[in-house]
Amino acid sequence: MHEFTPDVESLAHEILEYSLLRLKENPPLDGPKSVEELYALVGNTITSQGLGGSKALSLFKDVLAPACISTDHPRYLAFIPSAPTEAANLFDLVVGASALYGGSWLEGAGAVFAENQALRWISDLAGMPESAGGVFVQGGTIGNLSALVTARNYARTFFTDVTRWVIACSGEAHSSVQSAADVMDVEIIKIATNGQGIMTGDALKVGVEEYESTHAGHKVFAVVATAGTTNLGIIDDLNGVADYATSRGIWFHVDGAYGLAALCSPTVRPKFAGVERADSMIVDPHKWLFAPFDACALIYRNPHLAKRAHLQHAEYLDTLNDDGEWNPSDYAIQLTRRARGLPLWFSLATHGTDAYAEAMDKTMNVAKTAADLIKAHPRLELLVEPNLSIVAFTRPGWEAADYQTWSDKLLADQIGFVTPSAHHGSPILRFAIVNPWTQVSDIEAILATL
Numbered sequence: 001m002h003e004f005t006p007d008v009e010s011l012a013h014e015i016l017e018y019s020l021l022r023l024k025e026n027p028p029l030d031g032p033k034s035v036e037e038l039y040a041l042v043g044n045t046i047t048s049q050g051l052g053g054s055k056a057l058s059l060f061k062d063v064l065a066p067a068c069i070s071t072d073h074p075r076y077l078a079f080i081p082s083a084p085t086e087a088a089n090l091f092d093l094v095v096g097a098s099a100l101y102g103g104s105w106l107e108g109a110g111a112v113f114a115e116n117q118a119l120r121w122i123s124d125l126a127g128m129p130e131s132a133g134g135v136f137v138q139g140g141t142i143g144n145l146s147a148l149v150t151a152r153n154y155a156r157t158f159f160t161d162v163t164r165w166v167i168a169c170s171g172e173a174h175s176s177v178q179s180a181a182d183v184m185d186v187e188i189i190k191i192a193t194n195g196q197g198i199m200t201g202d203a204l205k206v207g208v209e210e211y212e213s214t215h216a217g218h219k220v221f222a223v224v225a226t227a228g229t230t231n232l233g234i235i236d237d238l239n240g241v242a243d244y245a246t247s248r249g250i251w252f253h254v255d256g257a258y259g260l261a262a263l264c265s266p267t268v269r270p271k272f273a274g275v276e277r278a279d280s281m282i283v284d285p286h287k288w289l290f291a292p293f294d295a296c297a298l299i300y301r302n303p304h305l306a307k308r309a310h311l312q313h314a315e316y317l318d319t320l321n322d323d324g325e326w327n328p329s330d331y332a333i334q335l336t337r338r339a340r341g342l343p344l345w346f347s348l349a350t351h352g353t354d355a356y357a358e359a360m361d362k363t364m365n366v367a368k369t370a371a372d373l374i375k376a377h378p379r380l381e382l383l384v385e386p387n388l389s390i391v392a393f394t395r396p397g398w399e400a401a402d403y404q405t406w407s408d409k410l411l412a413d414q415i416g417f418v419t420p421s422a423h424h425g426s427p428i429l430r431f432a433i434v435n436p437w438t439q440v441s442d443i444e445a446i447l448a449t450l
């Protein structure tokens with residue numbers, strides 16, 4: 001198994017050829033099959049003697065891959081799609097082939113150096129200080145959790161007599177914040193948003209003070225502001241939230257898993273004013289920064305606080321911990337880690353940052369046009385002008401079941417992938433446009449079915 005035989009060489013060619021074709025040719029949208037259907041087609045693939053690489057690859061190519069929706073398809077507009085650059089995808093192959101260990105400087109200095117340059121770019125775009133730093137983790141969920149664990153660890157050093165720790169965020173915050181609170185066994189309070197769905201500093205003050213005055217011993221140690229909500233792309237009042245958080249010694253975390261990618265476009269950067277005051281922030285390059293799954297850039301204003309919370313101690317690790325080098329594992333919930341920031345780094349190094357701003361603006365222009373098309377559509381209503389690249393709308397008269405039926409048929413007909421969501425309890429549709437390959441004609445084709 002570990003020898004590079006002529007058979008392996010020929011399998012390597014098959015695999016590379018398949019990978020290149022997948023990159024070169026626009027894949028169909030495809031879609032899921034049931035377990036029963038897949039079993040009927042594939043059977044049990046794990047056998048005592050093995051199937052051989054060619055056979056296993058054929059099963060993947062012919063059956064398993066087509067049972068996965070192509071998240072980079074220009075008409076995949078559900079959830080938050082992915083749209084890696086060719087260079088980023090290609091370099092993912094290199095990362096996979098290289099047995100890189102991205103956890104410590106000792107083992108992966110070159111990879112960590114490159115990842116840190118990509119992190120520095122993001123950190124500088126946000127206006128964070130030179131001393132800021134962090135790590136690429138698996139996704140926004142782990143990024144938010146790791147930041148909040150750091151925040152609580154820090155709060156414990158100066159808030160005393162606390163019987164229950166509390167996180168504040170708006171009702172529009174991503175579900176991963178609730179998940180972090182559950183994992184950490186802390187409370188969460190949802191701050192009322194204004195008419196545009198924005199959490200303001202004033203509302204945060206009211207929410208926190210009302211809560212703390214009626215819950216003796218409970219202490220809000222962190223606030224999560226969202227910079228681009230998943231559902232509608234709303235950006236909280238980052239400066240207002242920072243003002244109040246700073247005045248009360250509350251950790252200010254910005255969840256920009258989706259939205260903060262737009263920092264790379266000078267045209268929208270001012271929308272994120274205040275992000276530079278964050279104690280921690282996240283942005284997922286696998287969402288709107290054109291990198292493959294999975295990568296979340298987690299950046300701390302003061303990385304020492306993260307290290308204090310996350311550093312693992314053991315006799316077998318002391319050799320790493322004693323050398324004072326930058327070990328990415330120390331800044332989040334993880335130890336072994338793939339150098340998952342390298343595809344982004346390679347693509348940035350290849351294309352330069354201007355290309356990122358251009359691609360970003362392209363997606364936002366398509367989102368603007370989509371909003372105009374919806375406003376002009378006889379049967380649709382735009383919910384809100386797109387803030388970034390999410391376009392939310394309704395089809396008045398339709399119930400939740402109608403939206404689902406339409407969505408299922410859209411995929412079954414291989415026209416597009418758009419799933420229903422809800423806003424204030426009512427069903428909506430939303431396009432999340434992060435793919436520079438998504439053209440206005442793709443939007444038109446989908447709208448024509450409504």
Ligand SMILES: Cc1ncc(COP(=O)(O)O)c(C=O)c1O
Pocket residue numbers: 080138139140141142174176226228229230255256257258284296
């Ligand atoms: C605002 C926001 N935060 C966090 C997450 C979670 O990120 P991940 O799915 O990478 O864990 C998402 C995912 O869509 C998101 O939109």
